[in-house]
Amino acid sequence: MSRKFLTVSLVVLLAMMLAACPAPTEVEVPQRSVSMAVLWAGEELEALLTTLAPFEQRTGIDVVVETVGREMPVVLLTRVLAGIPPDVAAIPNPGQMREFAEMGDLVSLNGIVDLVDHPKAFLDLATVDGHIYGLFLSADLKSLVWYSPKAFAAAGYEIPTTWDELIALSEQIVADGKTPWALGMESGGATGWVGTDWIEDIMLRTAGPELYDKWVNHEIPWTHPAVKKAWEHFGQIVLREDFVDGGTVGALTIPFSESPNALFTDPPRAYMHRQATFIQHFILEANPDLVPGEDFSFFVFPPISPEHGTPLLGAGDLISAFRDTPEVRELLNYLASAEAQGIWVGELGKLAVNRNVDPAVYPDPLTAKAAGLLAGAEVFRFDASDLMPAAVGAGTFWSGVVDYVGGTPLDTVLQTIEASAIDAYGR
Amino acid sequence: MMDKLASKLSRGLLHIVIIILAVAWMLPTVGLLITSFRPPAEVAHSGWWAVFEHPFSFAQYTVENYVTVIGKVGMGRAFLNSLIISIPGTIIPVTIAAFAAYAFAWMKFPGRQFLFLLTVALLVVPLQMTFIPILRAFTQLGIVGTFPAIWLAHTGYGLPLAIYLLRNFIGGLPSELFDSASIDGASPLQSFFRIVLPLSVPAIASVVIFQFLWVWNDLLVALIYLGGTPDVVPVTLQVANLVGSRGQDWHLLTAAAFVSMALPLVVFFSLQRYFVRGILAGSVKG
Amino acid sequence: MRTGRVQPWLFIGPAVGLLVFFLVYPSIYTIFLSFFYGMGESFAGWANYVHVFTDRTTLTAFRNNALWVVVFTTFTVSFGLAFAVLLDRVRYEKIIKSIIFIPMAISMVGAATIWRFIYAFRPEGSPQVGLLNAIVTGFGGQPVGWLTEAPWLNNFLLIVVGIWMWTGFCMVVLSAAYKNIPRELMEAARIDGANEWQVFGKVTLPSLKPALAVVATTMVVFVLKIFDIVFVMTDGLFGTEVLANRMYKEMFLFMDFGRASTIAVILLLLIIPVMVFNIRQFREQEMLR
Known part of the structure; x- marks a missing residue:
């Protein structure tokens, strides 16, 4: 019995080895190709392949897309350090791009990629020591409050135009025996980013863009009164059990993707939801019968301090190169072009960065409206947590929000973040 | 008389305890199975037990999730890749x-205790810490992205537990066996093939199952040494790629979970009969 | 037995070679890195160790790892033992064994998904998609945020997921060992007038000792580096951080190899008692030959 077992195993083993070994050589057909690592999967991956198709057809360059999902940081860092990075990668955020750039691993795009049609704000975000190390494929606008025009009309609510009106409206909704906000923040390992977006949006409105930039660069401490003030404004909403669907426990445990569904129950469990443009995708997936613009819409997160107006907060999808080859150059130029960005945003309802993208590509009037807002923004700032060192931006800032909503005193939260920031920026 | 009654009662109690525990253990899996047959909108709006309100109204079930998962481009290739990874990744x-x-x-040699102790200690090394130095070495050897690289990796990572479990079993075999073999003039290699292997089949079968499960369900090691391109991705990665980076498509994930666990279960069921005599058969003397 | 000088090395050579390459060499590299800042930039002395033992999140991780080691090991081993012993007495043994084993075959993504549907929270008044809250509200209670109930409840609930997944391992190993105890031993005890509990205590347990030692060691070692359950379910938020998850974050997210390595080195040090215990077992087994 054992001998048979052994023989069979050995035969199977040999067969597998024979079957497997030729595979790697097969792949090495002499062809022009670029390897590209991305964290996109599912529909985003489909959209990327659609975007790349005309490029591959025209140039004959084979773009080998590798999806690594949530393991992106591990894969990228290990490969870079082992000296076998992908040619091109979608970098999770500008903060990480900066770290790779400072390690000397990224290719400077100056003079390689035509970025004249990209707004300066986005170029600046990807610039380290005078060199551009990344291009933005698309952007998301974050300063939006989603609502149901029908539910607002039925209850006789007006769109608020200042923070005080926003709070007054919230109080009114509570007085009517209902709940104003859907504010689910759960996002698996990334839980907390919904709250950091809120605080960043508020910070822009209460402290203004200059102080915001200083905060991002840790030129003011986390215990600074302006930072504390932004958190307290957020607390005025999130810490009020009667303001938020499910109270603070709901805020911490309801997945962000399901949170806006509370706006479309009958009767509505909540009336407002502050979230970026990409939430529309989730709303339509869970409620396929809704018509964008009619059943749901958005208004811009209102100003707080009049002198700072209505700045816009956003984020984007960043592409960087680890190798400089003619194929890489061609691919990057394509991804920066209006053609590629038009396909990409048309598929996904994101916002193009290239100015020449035809607004007609946007799949619906709401997305087109958001694109118009972004293009016309007087003050635009990038998601602060994406710009900070990861130990803060994807570390203590996120967990700090969770602690704050969970009941930890604000001063303790801010001191904890400050301690980690001193550490992280000091390096 | 009373004894009989007491024994009947305790047997009844035994059955009840076992069945309660089994039901508790099964509940999450049942939930997973039901969810995998529900349309996405219902998954988001009600719990899986809602189907029990009308268990036979078949309109509430759908095989669409399975169609999507199995029909995904490259799923067949991924299955093949998983097999190419797992079979040598288990046998070697x-x-x-x-x-x-x-x-x-059973052999006496200097450093034996130290080496065994080292093996036990290595059980605790977090794999993540090995990725960078090993990938560097693999790069110099030029084998990154090839199947032999991942077989080697799974061999290295699986060895400590396999050695530990098998040593405890083989160490417990009765020494008389080896003494008589020795008198018959058998070499160590002969006693290994004639005595150890046949007697260790149950132990080896269990270790094979655990190693196979671990390799089959692995995602990270494959991603590091093999990469995520379509010609090499295993099922686990293909499944993870079903869902967008921010998406939470539970209906697909649940169906995928069943698709990917089918083969490990077949392995378990086919090896289960070897468990009659156990992994630590000889150890009764301890 | 007749063994030459070279022969043992032919048997263990391949294993030792692979272990040295895949685990010993990276461990030495790790120890080295733990004395440097960041990605090996400058010598740090003991600074990383000081940080690890003073940082609040890492201290929470130490507490949680201790909790995991005690609770997880106790329950997986006891449940595994109970199933091994009890199932031997019923005819439907194979079915139940398969049921207990199935969770081991489910991928972590699948397991995380289904446990979300057990612990999920929805506001009062809306339909509960989580089983626990459906039961609680069914009895007229308020829904509970199970995974945010720090520090005890949520950690225990994560450990429950681990117990559910790993009891199958303990059961398979212990059941095999149990089936190997000569039935005559138990019968003899019964004839001597011992009741079932006494048979269990005097015959079964001592006979299972080596198997229990193996299972307990494997569970302790495994749980010291517990990672994936926490990584996919809470990622260490709400006071559920564990050492391996902390290490992962320091390493790949924050790119601080020094601190990540320090945590790995501490894991290696924590295993020393387990090694001492095992070398005793090892010697005991050989003494009895």
Whole structure:
């Protein structure tokens, strides 16, 4: 019995080895190709392949897309350090791009990629020591409050135009025996980013863009009164059990993707939801019968301090190169072009960065409206947590929000973040 | 009389305890199975037990999730890749471990205790810490992205547990067996093939299952040494790629979970009959 | 037995070679890195160790790892033992064994998904998609945020997921060992007038000792580096951080190899008692030959 077992195993083993070994050589057909690592999967991956198709057809360059999902940081860092990075990668955020750039691993795009049609704000975000190390494929606008025009009309609510009106409206909704906000923040390992977006949006409105930039660069401490003030404004909403669907426990445990569904129950469990443009995708997936613009819409997160107006907060999808080859150059130029960005945003309802993208590509009037807002923004700032060192931006800032909503005193939260920031920026 | 009644009662109690525990253990899996047959909108709006309100109204079930998962482009190739990774990734380490376990248990050589202790200690090394140095070495060897690279990796990572489990089993075999073999003039290699291997089939079968499960369900090791391009991705990665980076498509994930666990279960069921005599058969003397 | 000088090395050579390459060499590299800042930039002395033992999140991780080691090991081993012993007495043994084993075959993504549907929270008044809250509200209670109930409840609930997944391992190993105890031993005890509990205590347990030692060691070692359950379910938020998850974050997210390595080195040090215990077992087994 054992001998048979052994023989069979050995035969199977040999067969597998024979079957497997030729595979790697097969792949090495002499062809022009670029390897590209991305964290996109599912529909985003489909959209990327659609975007790349005309490029591959025209140039004959084979773009080998590798999806690594949530393991992106591990894969990228290990490969870079082992000296076998992908040619091109979608970098999770500008903060990480900066770290790779400072390690000397990224290719400077100056003079390689035509970025004249990209707004300066986005170029600046990807610039380290005078060199551009990344291009933005698309952007998301974050300063939006989603609502149901029908539910607002039925209850006789007006769109608020200042923070005080926003709070007054919230109080009114509570007085009517209902709940104003859907504010689910759960996002698996990334839980907390919904709250950091809120605080960043508020910070822009209460402290203004200059102080915001200083905060991002840790030129003011986390215990600074302006930072504390932004958190307290957020607390005025999130810490009020009667303001938020499910109270603070709901805020911490309801997945962000399901949170806006509370706006479309009958009767509505909540009336407002502050979230970026990409939430529309989730709303339509869970409620396929809704018509964008009619059943749901958005208004811009209102100003707080009049002198700072209505700045816009956003984020984007960043592409960087680890190798400089003619194929890489061609691919990057394509991804920066209006053609590629038009396909990409048309598929996904994101916002193009290239100015020449035809607004007609946007799949619906709401997305087109958001694109118009972004293009016309007087003050635009990038998601602060994406710009900070990861130990803060994807570390203590996120967990700090969770602690704050969970009941930890604000001063303790801010001191904890400050301690980690001193550490992280000091390096 | 009373004794009989008491024994009947305690048997009844035994059945009840076992069945309660089994039901508790099964509940999450049942939930997973039901969810995998529900349309996405219902998954988001009600719990899986809602189907029990009308268990036979078949309109509430759908096979669409399975169609999507199995029909995904490249799923067949991914299955093949998973097999190419898992079969050698199981056989090589278990074979090497069996030889080592035998030597640790029955041969005298300097440094034996130290080496065995080292093996135990290595059980705790977090794999993530090995990725960078090993990938660097693999790069110099030029084998990154090839199947032999991942077989080697799974062999290295699986060895400590396999050696540990097998040594304890083989070490517990009765020494008389080896004494008589020795008198008959058998070499260590002969006693390994004639005595150790046949007697260790149950132990080897269990180790094979655990190693196979671990390799089959692995995602990270494959991603590091093999990469995520379509010609090499295993099922686990293909499944993870079903869902967008921010998406939470539970209906697909649940169906995928069943698709990907089918083969490991077949392995378990087919090896289950070897468990009659156990992994630590000889250890009764301890 | 007749063994030459070279022969043992032919048997263990391949294993030792692979272990040295895949685990010993990276461990030495790790120890080295733990004395440097960041990605090996400058010598740090003991600074990383000081940080690890003073940082609040890492201290929470130490507490949680201790909790995991005690609770997880106790329950997986006891449940595994109970199933091994009890199932031997019923005819439907194979079915139940398969049921207990199935969770081991489910991928972590699948397991995380289904446990979300057990612990999920929805506001009062809306339909509960989590089983626990459906039961609680069914009895007229308020829904509970199970995974945010720090520090005890949520950690225990994560450990429950681990117990559910790993009891199958303990059961398979212990059941095999149990089936190997000569039935005559138990019968003899019964004839001597011992009741079932006494048979269990005097015959079964001592006979299972080596198997229990193996299972307990494997569970302790495994749980010291517990990672994936926490990584996919809470990622260490709400006071559920564990050492391996902390290490992962320091390493790949924050790119601080020094601190990540320090945590790995501490894991290696924590295993020393387990090694001492095992070397005793090892010697005991050989003494009895």
